[in-house]
Structures are given as structure tokens and as C-alpha cells.
Amino acid sequence: GAVVSQHPSWVICKSGTSVKIECRSLDFQATTMFWYRQFPKQSLMLMATSNEGSKATYEQGVEKDKFLINHASLTLSTLTVTSAHPEDSSFYICSARSQGSYNSPLHFGNGTRLTVT
Amino acid sequence: SQQGEEDPQALSIQEGENATMNCSYKTSINNLQWYRQNSGRGLVHLILIRSNEREKHSGRLRVTLDTSKKSSSLLITASRAADTASYFCATHQTGNQFYFGTGTSLTVIP
Numbered sequence: 076g077a078v079v080s081q082h083p084s085w086v087i088c089k090s091g092t093s094v095k096i097e098c099r100s101l102d103f104q105a106t107t108m109f110w111y112r113q114f115p116k117q118s119l120m121l122m123a124t125s126n127e128g129s130k131a132t133y134e135q136g137v138e139k140d141k142f143l144i145n146h147a148s149l150t151l152s153t154l155t156v157t158s159a160h161p162e163d164s165s166f167y168i169c170s171a172r173s174q175g176s177y178n179s180p181l182h183f184g185n186g187t188r189l190t191v192t
Numbered sequence: 193s194q195q196g197e198e199d200p201q202a203l204s205i206q207e208g209e210n211a212t213m214n215c216s217y218k219t220s221i222n223n224l225q226w227y228r229q230n231s232g233r234g235l236v237h238l239i240l241i242r243s244n245e246r247e248k249h250s251g252r253l254r255v256t257l258d259t260s261k262k263s264s265s266l267l268i269t270a271s272r273a274a275d276t277a278s279y280f281c282a283t284h285q286t287g288n289q290f291y292f293g294t295g296t297s298l299t300v301i302p
Contacts, residue, residue, distance in 0.1 A: 081234070109290055118195065118280060119235075119292040134289075168234055170290070178223050178242055181282070181290060183234035 077103055079171050081184025088159055088191055096154045096187045098169030104149035105171035109181065110142075113166040125152045159191040196281055196293035204299040211268045213296040215281030216261075222284040224257055226266050227292075229278045238266075238279075273302045 078101040088094050098108055106127050111119040123144050125131040131144040141163075143155040152171075156163055166188050170181040196217040205211055215224070223242045227235040241248045241257045241264065248255045254267040268275055281293040 079234075107288065111292070116297075118295045120195070121289060121291055124289055166232070170235070178240065178284075180225055180237035180240055181227075181235075182237070183227075185234040186232070188232070 077173065077182045079105075079169065079182045079184045081169050081187055083187055084185060085188040086190070088189070090160055090191055091158055093155055093157045094159055094189060096156075096167055096169070096189075098152045098154070098171070098184050100150045100171045100182070103171075103173045103182075105152075105173065106149065108146055108152040108169055108171045110144060110152075110154050111168045111170070113168060113186075115166075119168060122154075156189065159189070161191045164189055164191045195291055196283060198279075198281060198293040198296050200296060201294070202297045202299070204301065205271055207271060207273055207300055207302050209271055211271050211275070211298055211300070213266045213279055213281075213298070215264045215266070215293045217264075217281075217283045217291075217293070218262065219283075220286050221259075222286060224255075224264050225282045225284065225290075226253075226255060226264075227280045227282060229280065229295075231278075235280065268298075271298075271300045273300050276300050 080099045082097045108125045110122045113119045122137045123131040123133045125146040133139045146152040168186040170183045198215045225240045226238045229235045239250045252269045257264045280295045
């Protein structure tokens with residue numbers, strides 16, 4: 076159980092275009108989803124915390140107008156990288172927590188590798 | 193930055209030896225969790241220790257937590273080549289955020 080599906084697994088786009096990444100909890104309801112960014116051989120940097128039905132909480136230094144997060148249902152959150160630039164190339168990973176479980180692990184998607192040319 | 197620090201950054205051991213990784217963090221936490229990541233993949237949860245717990249075991253894993261020092265350790269006993277991966281600690285902050293440590297890259301030599 077507790078499967079998180081992230082799609083696409085990789086995407087190549089041209090500079091200036093927008094890319095949408097989906098994160099779905101397949102067999103549980105996720106009241107909270109987290110979006111992370113990871114550079115090669117580095118740790119995961121929290122970008123934003125997304126609660127179902129409300130606006131995402133962005134970490135300091137993360138541009139909310141560039142990284143649009145929508146958590147419209149208990150099983151789906153999306154991250155849209157708008158007007159992508161080469162420096163946005165990275166590995167983006169989502170994770171989700173089950174509803175009503177305070178001391179519970181995060182369940183991760185397999186990540187999306189974004190390359191902006 | 194809310195990110196925790198881990199040491200060592202990299203660790204290389206022989207199969208059968210024990211591997212110990214340490215994690216330090218900065219603020220109050222609800223719990224601390226350890227994850228494993230194989231290259232280019234998502235993270236897999238290994239073990240969770242609550243803020244009122246001091247030690248926890250799961251198979252070959254042993255985790256300790258010292259909230260007074262804001263530190264935790266992960267011990268993998270009798271390591272195997274398949275344990276080769278990056279290991280991250282993550283703290284569940286009181287504001288409901290999850291922040292990851294800098295990670296330890298473990299190589300187990302057969």
C-alpha cells in the first residue's frame with residue numbers, strides 16, 4: 076500500500092515553455108503533499124508544502140509564481156514550472172502523507188527529471 | 193536553512209562490516225525519519241523515531257535519537273552490497289514541514 080505515482084518520469088522542454096508534473100496517491104488520501112528539488116549528488120530541498128484545498132506554503136527563496144502548485148483533491152497535486160529556463164533543470168520529487176496519521180512516514184514518487192534546453 | 197547536516201558525506205566499507213551515519217538538526221521536531229535513495233530514484237522509508245523515543249530497531253537497522261543534542265544516528269549492521277545507496281535523515285518539524293539532511297553516500301564493497 077501507500078503508493079505515490081509521479082508523472083512524467085522525465086521531460087525535456089525548450090526554454091520559455093511550461094511543464095506540469097503530476098503527483099498522485101494511488102491507494103490513500105493525502106492531505107499534505109511536499110515538493111522537493113534535488114541537484115546531482117545533493118540532498119532534497121523542500122520547495123513547498125501543499126495542503127488539499129488551500130494555497131501551498133512556499134519555502135523562502137522559492138518563487139511561487141514560477142513554481143505553481145495545485146492540490147485540488149486528496150489524491151492529486153501538480154507542480155507547474157512556468158517559463159522554464161536551463162537553471163530549472165533538476166530532479167523534482169513529490170511526497171505525500173496519509174490523512175490522519177501524525178507520526179507517519181512520507182511516501183515518495185519516483186521523481187521527474189526535468190531538462191530545459 | 194532548515195536542512196540538517198549528516199556525516200560522513202561518504203562512507204565505504206567492506207561487506208559484513210557495520211555502517212554508522214550521523215544526523216544533526218536545528219529545531220524542535222515531532223519525529224525523525226531515515227530514508228534510502230538509490231541513484232536517480234525516489235526515496236524509501238526505513239525507520240521512524242518519535243521525539244520521545246531514544247532508540248529503535250528494525251531488522252539490521254538501529255536508530256538513536258538525542259533531542260538534547262539534536263542528533264540522531266543510523267547503524268546498519270552486517271552490511272551487504274545491496275545496502276549501497278544514499279541515506280538521508282528527515283525531520284518532521286512542528287510546523288509540519290519535512291526537511292532532509294545533506295545525506296551520506298554508502299558504498300559496500302563485496
